[in-house]
Amino acid sequence: MINAVSIKEVKTKLGELCKQKRQAYEMSQEDLAKALDLSRFTIQKFESGKNATLDTVLKIAHHFDWLESFYQALKNLESTNDIDSLY
Amino acid sequence: MINAVSIKEVKTKLGELCKQKRQAYEMSQEDLAKALDLSRFTIQKFESGKNATLDTVLKIAHHFDWLESFYQALKNLESTNDIDSLY
DNA sequence: TCTAAATGTGTATTATAGTAAACAATTTTG
DNA sequence: CAAAATTGTTTACTATAATACACATTTAGA
Numbered sequence A, B: 001m002i003n004a005v006s007i008k009e010v011k012t013k014l015g016e017l018c019k020q021k022r023q024a025y026e027m028s029q030e031d032l033a034k035a036l037d038l039s040r041f042t043i044q045k046f047e048s049g050k051n052a053t054l055d056t057v058l059k060i061a062h063h064f065d066w067l068e069s070f071y072q073a074l075k076n077l078e079s080t081n082d083i084d085s086l087y
Numbered sequence C: 001t002c003t004a005a006a007t008g009t010g011t012a013t014t015a016t017a018g019t020a021a022a023c024a025a026t027t028t029t030g
Numbered sequence D: 001c002a003a004a005a006t007t008g009t010t011t012a013c014t015a016t017a018a019t020a021c022a023c024a025t026t027t028a029g030a
Helices: A007-024 A029-036 A040-047 A054-063 A067-079 B007-024 B029-036 B040-047 B054-063 B067-079
Strands: none
Touching (some): A007 B067, A029 A040, A029 A054, A040 A054, A054 A067, A054 B007, A054 B054, A067 B007, A067 B067, B007 B029, B007 B040, B029 B040, B029 B054, B040 B054
16 A cells, blocks of 8 residues: 655644644743743744654653654554565 | 653654564665665664654654554544543 | 734754764674 | 674764744734
8 A cells, every 4th residue: 555645744744733732732832842841943843844853753742642642653563564464 | 641651662662663674674774774865873873762853763654654654643633632521 | 003922034053963984793694 | 613794883074953042023912
């Protein structure tokens, strides 16, 4: 099966999700930055789909409780035998 | 519900998963690095659970077809109303 | 409206991820 | 065991993510 999702789309979606959740919590970019010990500029860049470090992504993920979901996705991939089907 | 997974654990799991899948494809770190236009050092660091950029993570994810899975996890989080339960 | 908060941009600087090359240590294979 | 391949580590350098500050623009509230 073809994977139609691009790297750029994932980055954009991550940024959108951050913005959406931040606003749902009625936090400003400044509020979130302070809570995560990051600069507002880093939040701004992330929400607009730019590149970031894994630590930044995971800090944000942790704050909005996405970490368990991410970890589960990884564990599911781990058990998948994706070279060839056995039959 | 408490989120018991730490940022460090997610990074470690990402690295382990990369190593596991790379070996399943019988690729060396060098092979993977060349395929993704990254240095072997970057692969080495990633597999040992160090920090990286989102682009690096997503290049690796794309190569092993994790992108769709990641994107779906994000879309699931998007629709979740996680402030208060409605009742 | 007009004021204030929040967001988007810009510049300069710092911190660090990424690269390239070499070499040691380890693992695999003949 | 010996040779080869792979992996782990170091050093010097480059590229860029992150910071701090300022300021313009946009969005909400009084």
